[in-house]
Amino acid sequence: MVEATAPGCGDVTVYHTEAWLMREPAAQVEAARAAHRRLLPVALRPQPAVAGARLLRVPVPTVPEYTFADLAREHARWLREALRGEPVPAPVVHAHVGLRGGWTALENARPDARVFVTEHASFIDKVLDQPDSRALYAQVLDRCTGFFAVTDVLRDKLAAAFPDAAGKIETIPNPVSFEAPRARPVAELRRWLYVGALVERKGVELLLEAFAACRAEDPALTLTMAGAGVLGARLAARAAELGVADAVSFPGAVAPDEAARLMRDHDLLVHPARWETFGVTVIEAVAAGTPVLVTRCGGPERTLAGIEDAAGEMIDVEDDPGSIAAGYRRLRDRFPDGLDLPKARAVLDERFGYGAVAGAHHRHWFGEDPDGGGGR
Known part of the structure; x- marks a missing residue:
């Protein structure tokens, strides 16, 4: 996604919140969280990513009993820790996966930011089967600027689950690179x-x-x-x-x-x-x-x-x-x-090529402004 959409935009930073699953006793988990909180500000180091973007990895301590809603709140909380309580400085924020990305973005975006969410999770039924997760998902749909599903079949599933938000859910597919085909055609299917x-x-x-x-x-x-x-x-x-x-x-x-x-x-x-x-x-x-x-x-x-x-x-x-x-x-x-x-x-x-998918995103993010409009 970044490789497809970053060209033509301003500064792009990717915040990758990554779950670190802990199965230790509760006291050890809390000790690990405390140590993580102390070390996080000095351990974070942006890295160069594709298309000139920057990548910041944020570990998120989690435990097995969390629901999807619990996980979303933890991802949001630890990104806030990484940002030292400051909002993401970008005017446009795009998140992937409704809860873990969408809720995290909404809770950390600046008040005037435009927040978009793409859902592509194949486990969406499991998310919506949890009452607290379903309720939080409804909040994401209500608060975000725009919401995308990667296929019509997923869009229809979400529209049926949240009929009041059906008009807000659009389809924009995943981008795929077509730049490097095989050197010779397939000769036999072996x-x-x-x-x-x-x-x-x-x-x-x-x-x-x-x-x-x-x-x-x-x-x-x-x-x-x-x-x-x-x-x-x-x-x-x-x-x-x-x-x-x-x-x-x-x-x-x-x-x-x-x-x-x-x-x-x-x-x-x-x-x-x-x-x-x-x-x-x-x-x-x-x-x-x-x-x-x-x-x-x-x-x-x-x-x-x-x-x-x-x-x-x-x-x-x-x-x-x-x-x-x-x-x-x-x-x-x-x-x-x-x-x-x-x-x-x-x-x-x-x-699904980069040009088609990037163009669709840019039109939503920036309207008719072809030059982007700042980082995110």
């Missing part, structure tokens, strides 16, 4: 890639089972599962049970630049999530020139609307690895003539 959390909601266990079934038909297939999560060890053990351990790699969580390289170096991104608000990795794969096999899980059917067959293959969300395997076989059988990745890239660049 090197599978998954990028994301290794958790049940992402469908990774079904993916592994489907891969094993397809590899039984084509021993040249490989699978890279890039990400971290609670299912990591279980997936590795299951790969051994299935006899495909030598064909499956687990590089762990990867940085964005490395994820982009993996997409250029593989033949197919497989993304069998159960639910996504957006599914940015799907767009990033097409931007890299890599076809996708993806579930209709909320966001992707909206982001790929009209170019589903050009970009790859879409499948329904099913609790059956056979659905993923069947989707792969269909895609393989019509590859490459049944796809049009250059067309898919061009369409998605118009929808």
Whole structure:
């Protein structure tokens, strides 16, 4: 987001409040907080970030029993500590995620600042299931200048939950870079890639089972599962049970630049999530020139609307690895003539490229002022 929107603006500072989870006894937690409070003013050091922005990381001590509302209040409190009680000096503040970012921004912005919030959390249902968090979310919607969801499906969900604020919620997607496609087109769909959390909601266990079934038909297939999560060890053990351990790699969580390289170096991104608000990795794969096999899980059917067959293959969300395997076989059988990745890239660049998304944000932030109007 910063790389896309910072050019053309004034000074840009990113305040990254980061939860530090503590599981120690209460007395130790309080001692750690006291020490953190003493050290914070001297420990904070702005760092250079992309597009000329500055990055300030603010650790936020948290405990497991916090609700999402509790977490939001703690993030707001510790940013205030970092700012020594002074407001964020910018005239425009843009926050990410409704509570943890939005509430924090509203509580620390100067009185005349314009505060905007983008929601892209795929766990929004969990947030709204907590009464205190739902109530705080309503306050964020009421107090902010503008509120954006990254897809229509998420916008509709929030509008249904907060009908009084429905008219305030607009759709602006996540920005994706289309500047670095692969050097050569994909020749065959044998090197599978998954990028994301290794958790049940992402469908990774079904993916592994489907891969094993397809590899039984084509021993040249490989699978890279890039990400971290609670299912990591279980997936590795299951790969051994299935006899495909030598064909499956687990590089762990990867940085964005490395994820982009993996997409250029593989033949197919497989993304069998159960639910996504957006599914940015799907767009990033097409931007890299890599076809996708993806579930209709909320966001992707909206982001790929009209170019589903050009970009790859879409499948329904099913609790059956056979659905993923069947989707792969269909895609393989019509590859490459049944796809049009250059067309898919061009369409998605118009929808989600840096220029399109930055322009939408700038119009909201600054109106018709093309030169920005100060930092934030």
